[in-house]
Amino acid sequence: MKKGVLTALAVSIAVGGLGLSTMASAKPRGGQMADFGMFDTNGDGAITQTEVDATSDAKFEAADTNGDGFLDASELKTQIMTRVEARGNGQGNFELMAVQKAERMDLAVKNLLQRADTDGDGMLSMEEARPPKAGQMFARFDADKNGQVTQAEWDAAIAQRGNRNN
DSSP states (O other), rough: OOOHHHHHHHHHTTTTSSSHHHHHHHHOOOOOOOOOHHOTTOSSSOOOOHHHHHHHHHHHHOTTTTSSSSEEEHHHHHHHHHHHHHOOOOSSSSSHHHHHHHHHHHHHHHHHHHHHHOOOOSSSHHHSSSTTHHHHHHHHHOOTTTSSSEEEHHHHHHHHTTTTOO
């Protein structure tokens, strides 16, 4: 169970919350869920699947620091560490915590690559990094099935999800 949760967290964190399904998941400890405006890139008051995909693509490209179109283990680890550090470190033995964090991140990246790297090349392509059910999540948020998610639909879907830790 822990391995599955760790892998899901790693996927979400590593690629910067790519896709609507990641954004709708429970808040990470101390973190904040993305808001509607992050996806409504044209400011028209509605989110389309195209906007979700474009946001997802931009986050992938930002994480792809060497510009080769893939996220390798180093880029994934950097992305995870950046997001974890943005949440704050708390209190305690910082040297020990840094070593433990690095070990956990190495394990998270290894598990992420084992599960998501479908072609076995040791890297994630943009397609492999996409949440597998992003389109289904968009459909659930789009209550009136008109191809757009309004702020009201977004708020209702988030409220319905409640405090789930998935």
